[in-house]
Amino acid sequence: MSFPVPVEGPSLRILVALFPGFQLLDVAGPLDMFNILSGPPYNAPLRMSFAAETLDAVPTKLINTPNSTRHFDVHGATGQADVNASFNQRFAVDLTFADALADSQSWDLIFIPGGIGSRVFYEGTGTAANGGEPTLAVQPLLDFIRRVTSAGRVSLGFMTVCTGSDILARTGLLDGRRATTNMLRFEDVSTRSPRVKWCRGARWAKSDVEDGKTSGRAKEEGGGLEVWTSAGVSAGMDLALAFVAEKFGGVEVARDVARRSECEFLGVSPCVAFSLSSLLCASLFSALLLLGYYRAVVVAD
Numbered sequence: 001m002s003f004p005v006p007v008e009g010p011s012l013r014i015l016v017a018l019f020p021g022f023q024l025l026d027v028a029g030p031l032d033m034f035n036i037l038s039g040p041p042y043n044a045p046l047r048m049s050f051a052a053e054t055l056d057a058v059p060t061k062l063i064n065t066p067n068s069t070r071h072f073d074v075h076g077a078t079g080q081a082d083v084n085a086s087f088n089q090r091f092a093v094d095l096t097f098a099d100a101l102a103d104s105q106s107w108d109l110i111f112i113p114g115g116i117g118s119r120v121f122y123e124g125t126g127t128a129a130n131g132g133e134p135t136l137a138v139q140p141l142l143d144f145i146r147r148v149t150s151a152g153r154v155s156l157g158f159m160t161v162c163t164g165s166d167i168l169a170r171t172g173l174l175d176g177r178r179a180t181t182n183m184l185r186f187e188d189v190s191t192r193s194p195r196v197k198w199c200r201g202a203r204w205a206k207s208d209v210e211d212g213k214t215s216g217r218a219k220e221e222g223g224g225l226e227v228w229t230s231a232g233v234s235a236g237m238d239l240a241l242a243f244v245a246e247k248f249g250g251v252e253v254a255r256d257v258a259r260r261s262e263c264e265f266l267g268v269s270p271c272v273a274f275s276l277s278s279l280l281c282a283s284l285f286s287a288l289l290l291l292g293y294y295r296a297v298v299v300a301d
Contacts, residue, residue: 009248021117030240057090077120097144114162157226161236169193177207182232
């Protein structure tokens with residue numbers, strides 16, 4: 001039996017930016033593709049750190065505690081008064097956004113997940129005391145993205161999953177670029193950021209350096225960077241595999257990483273991949289309808 005050889009590819013320093021209420025699979029799915037790539041037999045030279053506003057463990061749920069100095073407007077985001085805090089996961093982080101900005105080395109890729117926390121506001125904001133504008137819970141992340149980009153501390157670009165692209169779009173860094181997002185949130189996200197070239201129905205989208213240049217932005221404004229975005233949740237794994245295919249040895253490497261995860265990578269362009277999967281689902285559904293009709297006719301006869 002032959003084994004793949006270690007891949008040739010860039011040495012990437014990846015920063016995963018977290019916030020309360022992030023979607024777990026947005027992070028775990030793509031990172032497990034990179035986990036496999038970074039281990040035997042490929043041993044890709046990847047390094048990763050987790051960052052958040054503070055060093056506190058970051059919850060996947062919007063949990064308000066009695067000791068919280070700021071409270072999430074859970075009802076405004078979910079329509080419910082509270083969340084099931086008894087079923088929650090917390091991620092430990094390595095550094096704060098301030099630490100990441102002060103780091104002497106640049107970050108190659110900044111990874112931003114989506115989730116309900118991407119669009120929740122803090123209670124008590126939006127009043128005359130703060131100018132009438134409600135404060136997003138991800139505002140510290142928005143500030144970090146703008147500052148780390150303007151400081152020239154991002155060398156390759158950004159990768160977002162699900163409504164992570166909504167977060168990036170709020171900074172203005174997606175203006176004039178191709179991008180996609182969670183299809184269930186597509187209307188809301190695309191309406192909020194109309195200057196983005198939103199790709200409806202795309203499983204994932206890549207906006208390359210040339211695309212950034214044609215947007216008229218300088219590199220310190222994100223113009224010289226790549227931006228990789230995916231549709232909702234599980235689509236992040238397809239995005240990660242597409243990234244692997246481009247940067248680390250081609251489609252066959254990506255397919256092998258997918259095989260080791262028992263998932264599938266089509267190895268085609270994002271819109272075609274989504275269209276094919278949609279076509280297959282539609283064909284299967286039609287076949288089941290026909291089968292049901294046939295069985296009904298047989299039984300009726």
